Amino acid sequence: MEFFNQTGKMAIGSRLRMLTDKITMDAASIYEMFGVDLKPKWFPVFFVLSHGEAWTITSIAKEIGHSHPSVSNIIKEMVAKGLVKETKDKSDGRRNVVMLSSKGKKMSDSFAEQCVDVAAAIEQITRQTENDLWKAIEEWENLLEEKSLLQRVKEEKKARESKDIKIIPYEPCHQAAFRALNEEWITTHWEMEEADYHALDHPQEYILDKGGYIFIALYKDEPVGTCALYKMDDPVYDYELAKLAVSPKVQGKGLGILLCETAINKAVELSCKKIFLESNTLLKPAIHLYRKLGFKELSNYHHAYQRGNIQMELTIK
Numbered sequence: 001m002e003f004f005n006q007t008g009k010m011a012i013g014s015r016l017r018m019l020t021d022k023i024t025m026d027a028a029s030i031y032e033m034f035g036v037d038l039k040p041k042w043f044p045v046f047f048v049l050s051h052g053e054a055w056t057i058t059s060i061a062k063e064i065g066h067s068h069p070s071v072s073n074i075i076k077e078m079v080a081k082g083l084v085k086e087t088k089d090k091s092d093g094r095r096n097v098v099m100l101s102s103k104g105k106k107m108s109d110s111f112a113e114q115c116v117d118v119a120a121a122i123e124q125i126t127r128q129t130e131n132d133l134w135k136a137i138e139e140w141e142n143l144l145e146e147k148s149l150l151q152r153v154k155e156e157k158k159a160r161e162s163k164d165i166k167i168i169p170y171e172p173c174h175q176a177a178f179r180a181l182n183e184e185w186i187t188t189h190w191e192m193e194e195a196d197y198h199a200l201d202h203p204q205e206y207i208l209d210k211g212g213y214i215f216i217a218l219y220k221d222e223p224v225g226t227c228a229l230y231k232m233d234d235p236v237y238d239y240e241l242a243k244l245a246v247s248p249k250v251q252g253k254g255l256g257i258l259l260c261e262t263a264i265n266k267a268v269e270l271s272c273k274k275i276f277l278e279s280n281t282l283l284k285p286a287i288h289l290y291r292k293l294g295f296k297e298l299s300n301y302h303h304a305y306q307r308g309n310i311q312m313e314l315t316i317k
Contacts, residue, residue, distance in 0.1 A: 170216055178216070212229050226259070238273065239275050240275070244260065257293070277295065277312050298313055
């Protein structure tokens, strides 16, 4: 087991598979010893049917937690072996039910004796261990039902990568990145407009000197995202959230929401009551992000950009 000592718990799938293979190999020999002509994978279905009732494939699948196609294939194999027979449901002739055949019922007697001895052997192993594997499996199943291993790994990945993320105020050295990042997403769908050139080529003059702010997202010290707060000359809105851009190579790391939250927190610090933004519904991830942050769509608006088709506001309480 030196390999697993080296890999640690990340090889849990491989280790469980080896344990399953070992038990399954013994199971086949155990069936043979008791004269039960059964494949190990048939066990859950055979066990359910051994109680003597007729079942639909759907109800069996639900009972044992397998997929319908999986149970259907097992039933076909068992029918071919003469262990199971299919009949019409007496209460609903449109559907089939399955039950053990005479051969299957006869086999179930030996199967019952086998179950007693197998259960005793497993109980013996359990008494010799410090940890109850059966209870541990149930605990794992419950926890993975609440949150999958995939989701947990995603969260750990995000937490690890977040240590390499910094949101900092704009400095003149970031001008080229500020322009390139914004131009990249704009030109993916549209053409640059005059207002874009003003802000991206001269951010100091058109944003910062007018009372606005620009934030830069760094990933491993490389500028990979931007967001700006424009100071507005408007009786309702103090600031506009704009120029949100994240490099495609780092999307999915939560940079967008971090940039927006930094800008919103700055607006709160400045006693801002309402923040305005303009976007396009084609940018679904961005719109989803804005709504998640609490932005609401405006019904009456006029577009500052030709590409704009949605305007939103955030009321700061």
